[in-house]
Amino acid sequence: xxxxxxxxxxxxxxxxxxxxxxxxxxxxxxxxxxxxxxxxxxxxxxxxxxxxxxxxxxxxxxxxx
Amino acid sequence: xxxxxxxxxxxxxxxxxxxxxxxxxxxxxxxxxxxxxxxxxxxxxxxxxxxxxxxxxxxxxxxxxxxxxxxxxxxxxxxxxxxxxxxxxxxxxxxxxxxxxxxxxxxxxxxxxxxxxxxxxxxxxxxxxxxxxxxxxxxxxxxxxxxxxxxxxxxxxxxxxxxxxxxxxxxxxxxxxxxxxxxxxxxxxxxxxxxxxxxxxxxxxxxxxxxxxxxxxxxxxxxxxxxxxxxxxxxxxxxxxxxxxxxxxxxxxxxx
Numbered sequence: 001x002x003x004x005x006x007x008x009x010x011x012x013x014x015x016x017x018x019x020x021x022x023x024x025x026x027x028x029x030x031x032x033x034x035x036x037x038x039x040x041x042x043x044x045x046x047x048x049x050x051x052x053x054x055x056x057x058x059x060x061x062x063x064x065x
Numbered sequence: 066x067x068x069x070x071x072x073x074x075x076x077x078x079x080x081x082x083x084x085x086x087x088x089x090x091x092x093x094x095x096x097x098x099x100x101x102x103x104x105x106x107x108x109x110x111x112x113x114x115x116x117x118x119x120x121x122x123x124x125x126x127x128x129x130x131x132x133x134x135x136x137x138x139x140x141x142x143x144x145x146x147x148x149x150x151x152x153x154x155x156x157x158x159x160x161x162x163x164x165x166x167x168x169x170x171x172x173x174x175x176x177x178x179x180x181x182x183x184x185x186x187x188x189x190x191x192x193x194x195x196x197x198x199x200x201x202x203x204x205x206x207x208x209x210x211x212x213x214x215x216x217x218x219x220x221x222x223x224x225x226x227x228x229x230x231x232x233x234x235x236x237x238x239x240x241x242x243x244x245x246x247x248x249x250x251x252x253x254x255x256x257x258x259x260x261x262x263x264x265x266x267x268x269x270x271x272x273x274x275x276x277x278x279x280x281x282x283x284x285x286x287x288x289x290x291x292x293x294x295x296x297x298x299x300x301x302x303x304x305x306x307x308x309x310x311x312x313x314x315x316x317x318x319x320x321x
Contacts, residue, residue, distance in 0.1 A: 029115065029117070031110055041153060060110045060120075061121040063081075064081060064082060064105045065083050065106075
């Protein structure tokens with residue numbers, strides 16, 4: 001299906017958010033996630049099914065003021 | 066020392082973590098200034114570079130409190146979702162809430178700020194709102210549950226100092242017991258000393274330190290200015306007057 005990951009359109013075979021993180025190599029990475037502007041807590045990623053057109057954000061700690 | 070939501074912090078300096086020449090200089094700035102709180106952000110993971118993990122390791126080694134921000138958010142929804150992601154990433158319910166209303170001045174959107182503060186407080190966040198010195202908006206933020214206010218001195222990154230002394234004094238007078246932090250706009254240590262002399266509890270810096278020629282020395286300079294300004298405030302300064310008043314005794318002067 002087609003999704004938008006961090007602002008970039010791409011194809012994925014993953015059917016859940018957790019599977020997408022595995023596919024991207026973020027299985028054990030310190031990341032937080034949102035789908036369609038809604039926060040998805042880490043414990044909910046396994047159960048969170050992806051749909052065509054979903055907009056997914058994967059974020060990490062960064063410098064800030 | 067200031068207490069934020071029942072947590073006492075042994076420094077009046079909050080320091081940003083962006084724009085330093087290197088991670089080592091960032092760490093040195095924290096060490097020399099004794100800053101007690103580091104502000105951080107959440108940003109998109111890009112490629113497989115794992116920059117986020119390396120940065121997180123650096124911050125943890127500083128041994129300071131971490132205050133995540135919602136920098137760059139222009140809507141309530143963006144800010145709330147960013148705060149939720151930050152809480153999970155950094156393991157803290159502290160959030161420096163920014164809802165930006167204008168691209169040129171990076172001035173807060175007061176309506177969105179109050180709405181987001183209310184939502185986040187209801188979700189158990191401890192909100193540190195980046196606001197203006199507007200007394201009415203600050204009252205609304207306190208009603209929304211904020212137990213600290215962080216008015217700007219001047220727009221972010223300008224180094225213009227305290228642009229509205231009257232407004233900042235009014236805010237201090239109106240909220241005598243609430244922690245007040247000057248967030249944004251400071252450029253040199255004298256401005257931080259002035260904030261302390263007004264009775265403010267702390268300042269938040271980033272650009273002034275990170276973009277100085279010697280960031281670690283500037284950070285220490287600010288720390289000393291904070292100490293000096295606070296000491297002056299606590300020492301109950303004299304009242305200014307318009308006419309001269311001789312300090313040397315007049316009585317006993319020769320030729321009089």
